[in-house]
Amino acid sequence: MTDRFTVGATAAEAGALGILVVDDERLIVELLLRSLSQRGYRAQGVGSAEAAKARVREDPDIAVVLTDVRMPGQDGLALAEDLLRERPEMSALEVVLLTGAATTDVALAALRARSFDLVQKPLRLAEVALVVERALASSRQRREGATRIAEVEARIQAAETERARLSEHLAASAVRLDDAESALAASRRMRGDLLAVISHEMRTPLIPILGFSEILSASPALRPEEVRDFGRLIHDGADRLLWLIEAALDIVALDHGRGLGVPVAEPSDRLLARVAARMGRAAAASGVALLTNAAPQHFVAGDLRLLESALANLVDNAIKASAGGTPVELGCTGGPSGGTVLLVRDRGPGLPDGLRDQLGTPFLQADMSKTRAWPGAGLGLALAGRVAAAHGGRLDLRPRPDGGTEARIELPAPAAGG
Structure with missing residues (x-):
């Protein structure tokens, strides 16, 4: 034949x-x-x-x-x-x-x-x-969409080239030059973030949602335990997608000076307990133990929703970096001058080269493969850094002497009368 x-x-x-x-x-x-x-x-x-x-x-x-x-x-x-x-x-x-x-x-x-x-x-x-x-x-729709994206990229590149040419003529005006550079950086960041979300981060959770829902609709003879299992996988994918969307919206709001709610104080052990409960299922699935260490008499003050979200994203990164059977620790200690330090420690492989220089950039990984050395670092670190900065503090990542990483959200002391 x-x-x-x-x-x-x-x-x-x-x-x-x-x-x-x-x-x-x-x-x-x-x-x-x-x-x-x-x-x-x-x-x-x-x-x-x-x-x-x-x-x-x-x-x-x-x-x-x-x-x-x-x-x-x-x-x-x-x-x-x-x-x-x-x-x-x-x-x-x-x-x-x-x-x-x-x-x-x-x-x-x-x-x-x-x-x-x-x-x-x-x-x-x-x-x-x-x-x-x-x-x-x-x-056909995917090809046409890719063509439109390529056309947009070409137009953006043309606009960037034009901005670069104009910036040479505006060297005498520092203010106008700064404005042009800011616009250029914003254009590059918007394009890079959008393409990263579409190509990877936002599409990945849709795979189980679409795939298992299609199986459920097309397979009436599934066993009850299979239906429950597929439903759980669909829920997990939707929950992950919602998490990504909420984090992205919070980043945009904080970048524009919005999104920080009225500060509230509560015992640090309550905040850490909520984060541990929220991340318990992911930790159990990876065989990682979550350990909390905070004194009930120590209070944390700020936008508690954003602080909880920032900590949960740091814990998510720590779980992904940890081998099964190793713990991830959540803690809270006093900082200098009456401030507060929220801690997440893991015993993973440690920080990859160059990560510190890129902190705060959403979807910072150039390598998005399954074998990348630093899974999860990107959107969560960008959000945590912005939440810390919005509270007047900072995010710091430190290598641990016995291996692993310590992520620190360092918050200043509340203002007098605040």
Whole structure:
């Protein structure tokens, strides 16, 4: 059997996005190609995963791949992972898996492979056509969105170039030069933060929300314990997304001189107990013990919601940096001149090189991979630093002599009569 089957595109279809059918069964490939071509789609087919990868490299207009799950050599799940790994949005690709055994395990594997949909055999051509139509629409929308972002970036770059040119003519005026540099820095920061949120931080929690909700809606025969487990995972993803949104909004408000509420004083042990309760589930999931150490007679004064959020983000970073079986300590001590120091200590690998210089920059990590050396450092540190500064204090990260990191929110003493 040859390894490629092609239905030629008409002149009117030459610029259209294409579909690639992958199956080692020639009759299935030919059936799908004929069905898709009759509906006006530009379709072609191959008989193996290796041929599919080569064809996708050759033809950037391929926007949807329909592949059988079970094939000799590399299977459809591994093919989906290879095709989608680090694929740019400008050439977005959706993978639809075809299977004769749509079990929960297969559905979960398809979700992990980031496939678009799962179609069960025996194939119904009308159903396949509907899924292909949705997949093409998704790929087209992602490509158009990436194009718009690229256009915006080009315009921003052009604006930055123009600002740089103008700044040379404004050197005589320090005030106007400072204004231009501030506008340029704000533009760069806004672009970098927005792209980081869209590409990683905000999309990651959506994966379990969308994926497991789709499984729940499409699998009426799930066991009750599976439904509860999927519901918990959806809730965890939504809770993480809400946390990110609230932290981002607090950062924006604090950057604009807003967001700090009326200061309230309460015993430090109550504040630390709330943070420990809030982070208890995450700590337990990582096998990390949370230890609190604060005297009830010591009071903390300030915006308690923001202080709690800042501490929770520091604890979240500490949990992620800690190995299972090691503790994370929360403490509160007196600072110089009657101030207060809120502490979070871990016994992780310590501070990576260059982190201190970037403190306060949201999404500061250049390496967002699963193997990065400092998981979680970014939005939480940016928020904690701003909360400390809004209270007249500062955030300090210190290496511990026995290994690990001590994060300190140092707050000044309350003003007299405050």
